[in-house]
Amino acid sequence: MTALNTTSLPHLPPNIATPAYDRAKVTPGIAHLSVGNFHRAHEAVYVDHVLARPGQSDWGIVGIGLMESPSEKAKADAMKAQDCLYSLTECAPDAPDTVRVIGSIVEYVYGPADRAAVIERLADPAIRIVSMTITEGGYYVDENGHFPIDLPFIAEDLKRAVPQTAFGVLTEALRLRRDRGVGPFTVLSCDNLPQNGHIARTAVLTWAKARDAALAQWMEANVTFPCTMVDRITPAVHPDDVRRLDAASGLDDRIPVFCEDFIQWVIEDKFCAGRPEFDAVGVQFTDNVHPYEEVKLRMLNASHSLLGLSGVLSGYRIVSDIMEDVNEIALVERYLGYDAEPLLTAPPGMALHEYGALLLRRFRNRAISDQLLRIASDSTSKLQMFVRETAMGVLGQHHNPIRIAFLIACYLEYLRGHDDSGAAYTVTEPHLSADDRALALDPDVNAGLRMSVFSGWELTDSEDFVRDYRTVRQSIRTNGTRRTLADIVLAAE
Known part of the structure; x- marks a missing residue:
């Protein structure tokens, strides 16, 4: 195998695309916090x-x-x-894979080794955008727009001379920039959150106000926080995937990434210190990201939650396997067509039914099939972001609540930690409190509806929903998830 580095780059096989520019002449203008697989398959590609x-x-x-x-x-x-450098394998459902080497990341700083150096790096006037993917649950802003500065790790961070959280790092870097007269940078959230720019702004400015009110006032007046919508299915990369990808490419790459061939990025055009020519490479700029993100969150991400939770309980472990189940496909189709789409306003030029059909095609892409347990993880945060508005709309308009009832019943059963066959799995719910876990596991199935994740959903105001939820949850325990879903699909709409 060929080692992947600057020296070997000009000598790679012709079937591997390499950067079409001289990396030696590239200097950083963007800093990215938390360089996960998604960032490396999305923003770094653009x-x-x-x-x-x-x-x-x-x-x-x-x-x-x-x-x-x-x-x-x-x-x-x-x-x-x-x-x-790293390799990116793009996988289409109906064409050969393509491999390219991504060269846009030209420097990497491991923060725990020297956190002060991170802040100093962000204070460099050449850095004009700081983007981040810190996960949906990493902002801690609740539905009322409250950022909890009294959380122990936040309160502790506020006392540190050199903070460690993303909010503290951003604030201290901006303090240096203000004091040195080099101006602000744009904070660009790339996480799957409705109005992610507003949420990032709330989190950062609240932390800053608790630290230094005058600095926070300067930041509020000068720093921009654009909203964005990001989309590309990028599975986790396990050791077996590394071996598989390297065997296919012939590269000795310790950090390869693979993803689908689809990619989309919509950004609110608010950049206080300038931006790259993203619009020339396929990024969509708009004055209003909201319709795009609503469609993506309430259709794609909600569908993923449906498949993840019901699939794990049913014994499936990867998306492409569950997409062979006609009842799971029918569940997603009906959720999109009857529950989500009627409550959405499509962005200009988008047909919602065509978008839904594209989602099913993307989910069937076996080459990038994701782990259902990963998709189901942190559902406590995801359901609030991806499902809440649809659930409230369905119940508020007295539509059939059966799919909402099924999804919520699956979530609560998933928290028990074993599937229908009794096989145990690890429940990864970092934002699930002990009190909420106790409610989920309470023998009284109605207790689960009192969990804080469902606060404000008004679920118990709908007698039809409560009836369907109790019936479905009991059926999952008695008959299993697959049989319960089959009965739901057979029932008349």
């Missing part, structure tokens, strides 16, 4: 295209790892060994 355009060489990326863990340290070591 930047890779931008860097091939004239006059754009000052928009490279410096990746910044904030979390301290063995896997994050291994990633930092691999980035150093490979000169920040």
